[in-house]
Amino acid sequence: MNPRHHILAVLVENKAGVLTRVAALFSRRGFNIVSLAVSPTEDERFSRMTIVVDAEESPLEQIVKQLNKLIPVIKISEIAHDQGVERELMLVTVKASADARSQVTDLTAIFEAKIVDVGYESLTIMVAGDPEKLDAFSDLVRPFGIVEAQRTGRIALPKLARQPVKLRSVKTARA
Amino acid sequence: MKLTGAQALIKSLELEGVEVMFGLPGGAILPVYDPLIDSSIRHILVRHEQGAGHMASGYAHATGRPGVAMVTSGPAATNIVTPLADAYMDSVPMVVVTGQVPYSVIGTDAFQECDTVGITMPVTKHNWLITDARDIPQIVREAFHVATTGRPGPVLVDIPKDIANQTMEWYWPDGVDLPGYKPTVKGHPKQIKDAARLINEARRPVIYAGGGILKARAAEALRAFVELTGIPVVTTLMARGAFPDEHELCLGMPGMHGNYTAITSMQKTDLLIALGSRFDDRVTGKVGAFAPDAKVIHVDIDPAEQGKVRRPDVPIVGDCRNVIEELVKAVRAEQSKHGKPELGEWIGQIRQWQVDFPLHYDQEEGGALKPQFVIEKLRELTPDDTILASGVGQHQMWASQYWKFHHPYTWINSGGLGTMGYAVPAAIGAKVGRPDRMVWAVDGDGCFQMTAQELVTATAERIPVKIAILNNAYLGMVRQWQELFYEERYSEVYLSPDLPDYVKWAEAMGCVGMRVDSPDDVGPTIEKANEINDRPVVIDFRTDYREKVYPMVAAGSSNDDVILDPSMDRPGGR
Numbered sequence: 001m002n003p004r005h006h007i008l009a010v011l012v013e014n015k016a017g018v019l020t021r022v023a024a025l026f027s028r029r030g031f032n033i034v035s036l037a038v039s040p041t042e043d044e045r046f047s048r049m050t051i052v053v054d055a056e057e058s059p060l061e062q063i064v065k066q067l068n069k070l071i072p073v074i075k076i077s078e079i080a081h082d083q084g085v086e087r088e089l090m091l092v093t094v095k096a097s098a099d100a101r102s103q104v105t106d107l108t109a110i111f112e113a114k115i116v117d118v119g120y121e122s123l124t125i126m127v128a129g130d131p132e133k134l135d136a137f138s139d140l141v142r143p144f145g146i147v148e149a150q151r152t153g154r155i156a157l158p159k160l161a162r163q164p165v166k167l168r169s170v171k172t173a174r175a
Numbered sequence: 176m177k178l179t180g181a182q183a184l185i186k187s188l189e190l191e192g193v194e195v196m197f198g199l200p201g202g203a204i205l206p207v208y209d210p211l212i213d214s215s216i217r218h219i220l221v222r223h224e225q226g227a228g229h230m231a232s233g234y235a236h237a238t239g240r241p242g243v244a245m246v247t248s249g250p251a252a253t254n255i256v257t258p259l260a261d262a263y264m265d266s267v268p269m270v271v272v273t274g275q276v277p278y279s280v281i282g283t284d285a286f287q288e289c290d291t292v293g294i295t296m297p298v299t300k301h302n303w304l305i306t307d308a309r310d311i312p313q314i315v316r317e318a319f320h321v322a323t324t325g326r327p328g329p330v331l332v333d334i335p336k337d338i339a340n341q342t343m344e345w346y347w348p349d350g351v352d353l354p355g356y357k358p359t360v361k362g363h364p365k366q367i368k369d370a371a372r373l374i375n376e377a378r379r380p381v382i383y384a385g386g387g388i389l390k391a392r393a394a395e396a397l398r399a400f401v402e403l404t405g406i407p408v409v410t411t412l413m414a415r416g417a418f419p420d421e422h423e424l425c426l427g428m429p430g431m432h433g434n435y436t437a438i439t440s441m442q443k444t445d446l447l448i449a450l451g452s453r454f455d456d457r458v459t460g461k462v463g464a465f466a467p468d469a470k471v472i473h474v475d476i477d478p479a480e481q482g483k484v485r486r487p488d489v490p491i492v493g494d495c496r497n498v499i500e501e502l503v504k505a506v507r508a509e510q511s512k513h514g515k516p517e518l519g520e521w522i523g524q525i526r527q528w529q530v531d532f533p534l535h536y537d538q539e540e541g542g543a544l545k546p547q548f549v550i551e552k553l554r555e556l557t558p559d560d561t562i563l564a565s566g567v568g569q570h571q572m573w574a575s576q577y578w579k580f581h582h583p584y585t586w587i588n589s590g591g592l593g594t595m596g597y598a599v600p601a602a603i604g605a606k607v608g609r610p611d612r613m614v615w616a617v618d619g620d621g622c623f624q625m626t627a628q629e630l631v632t633a634t635a636e637r638i639p640v641k642i643a644i645l646n647n648a649y650l651g652m653v654r655q656w657q658e659l660f661y662e663e664r665y666s667e668v669y670l671s672p673d674l675p676d677y678v679k680w681a682e683a684m685g686c687v688g689m690r691v692d693s694p695d696d697v698g699p700t701i702e703k704a705n706e707i708n709d710r711p712v713v714i715d716f717r718t719d720y721r722e723k724v725y726p727m728v729a730a731g732s733s734n735d736d737v738i739l740d741p742s743m744d745r746p747g748g749r
Contacts, residue, residue: 020296065481072355
């Protein structure tokens with residue numbers, strides 16, 4: 001896990017142009033987005049963005065404060081890696097001609113992945129899990145030849161409270 | 176009641192209390208200009224959209240009310256981007272309405288189409304593209320609310336032509352619905368208590384007052400705080416007038432061209448009390464060497480300013496007036512418990528700096544006219560509450576240094592963005608907002624040429640502003656840097672004193688034009704200008720091009736390295 005990677009859960013108004021405002025703010029202030037996932041929440045007036053940011057601790061505080069100033073941004077929480085459940089989804093097309101096919105399907109079974117399309121010379125496989133699992137799967141099928149791969153952005157929710165959840169709401173930091 | 180979108184827009188502006196707007200019509204905004212004929216709102220027809228934006232800004236500075244500008248789509252919208260960026264940097268409340276091509280053709284590269292909302296997103300506090308006429312009253316209310324509350328700033332409302340022509344059932348919303356926008360007004364009581372304790376323990380404290388004092392209408396609260404604590408105050412470029420220059424605890428402007436005492440007191444302080452200021456690079460110099468021994472209390476309504484440049488020991492998020500009033504109570508409690516600290520030694524040190532390193536220039540009798548002399552004379556001969564606007568450059572620094580500010584809201588300039596050409600339109604906007612006041616602009620010859628056409632607007636609308644051009648025939652500040660840092664290699668900075676002929680140009684625009692070459696004529700000409708109240712006046716002061724702005728801290732240098740006027744043969748001068 002890259003220690004510079006921080007996961008921000010950003011609740012925003014579900015309106016046109018909000019994604020642009022958020023994304024533009026990152027580039028304007030000189031920050032990089034590693035991955036981004038957006039979808040409406042259970043309440044359709046709002047959307048939730050899960051943003052993985054590459055930043056040190058102190059610039060992160062500044063970007064969170066600047067994000068908070070955007071009018072359509074309602075709430076920002078940082079989900080620490082040990083405090084959240086993180087998942088990604090990957091679709092990957094792997095070369096799998098007759099002699100290699102059974103090895104690829106074995107790996108698919110081990111990773112509890114799913115074959116979603118079959119061709120003469122290749123298979124398309126869907127893998128879901130935490131980012132490390134997806135990395136591992138990619139590494140293992142690479143020798144067979146990856147034709148194409150697409151990963152979703154990371155999504156995350158805080159772990160359920162077996163102990164009180166530590167959501168760091170940056171808005172209230174000290175002030 | 177059925178109204179068109181355009182009628183609803185004008186009616187909403189009236190209900191928001193708009194009395195005057197600055198603008199210029201065009202294709203896409205035509206429907207909105209029609210109901211304006213029947214409206215109570217005064218419209219000032221500008222000659223360039225940039226003028227409309229800066230006038231709205233000057234109006235907002237002078238009155239505290241949001242400035243309103245309205246222009247059409249495409250090039251008009253891009254012309255008003257500079258004033259938006261300017262107002263965003265200086266936290267000026269403004270509402271700009273732009274026309275847009277019909278919603279049905281957006282994205283087709285229609286005539287005079289541009290992505291106004293996209294372009295202005297980074298330079299507005301928020302902006303809206305109206306997609307349904309029924310949203311107009313709600314969006315206008317939200318626009319004024321966002322512009323004027325929290326940390327103020329400019330907002331933009333983009334209205335497509337077909338939406339302006341749509342009909343809607345009129346209503347006026349009770350309030351705004353912005354779940355993501357709740358500015359913190361009250362400071363945290365514990366932080367205020369901590370701050371009061373630090374204030375009462377400090378032996379070399381300084382108040383670093385910024386433009387937030389003015390935005391929060393906190394000048395009186397600041398005065399009460401100073402009088403209770405006896406702590407000296409520096410007033411930044413954006414805060415000139417927030418604390419009166421004649422007060423014995425006012426140290427004047429700090430920063431790159433601040434005076435020695437203001438700069439040095441911040442370097443030597445043990446407690447920096449930042450009130451509505453943002454640690455701008457022009458104030459701090461090299462950040463790592465700024466106020467090295469100081470603990471910092473930082474009061475600002477914008478949480479993102481806390482720790483952006485300098486990590487405060489006590490951050491307080493809140494409205495400056497509210498927080499200062501609470502601080503007064505908390506410090507009084509500290510004083511009654513522990514007594515009032517003795518600051519005599521510190522004040523004595525400051526007095527010594529003031530004696531040793533005052534602002535300085537030499538106006539020789541019969542010699543070339545010094546720009547500082549013009550400003551001192553102007554101050555002497557104008558009423559106490561005269562509003563002074565300025566452009567950007569040497570003249571701006573001299574104005575801030577040599578003008579004596581007695582009242583808040585009497586100084587209007589472009590601080591953060593440094594927009595040349597700001598003075599003329601800003602002065603016009605200020606005079607529209609405060610017709611009872613005398614309004615002067617001190618401008619440079621370079622600046623004046625950027626926006627002078629708005630004097631046509633001023634003549635046509637009978638707005639009698641007065642402009643003092645400090646004409647040194649150069650882009651003076653750039654020349655100064657080339658002289659000091661580029662081995663006197665003057666690259667593209669010469670403008671000529673006679674081209675254009677400023678007197679004839681003024682007369683062509685319906686103003687009175689006058690010229691002054693010698694120090695003896697400065698006073699009488701200013702007095703003549705003060706007598707003219709039916710049209711604008713322009714005075715072309717031919718000033719000494721060799722004069723430079725001192726003191727100076729070179730860009731990137733520590734504030735310990737203050738360069739004084741070379742003629743000052745004193746210790747510390749370098």
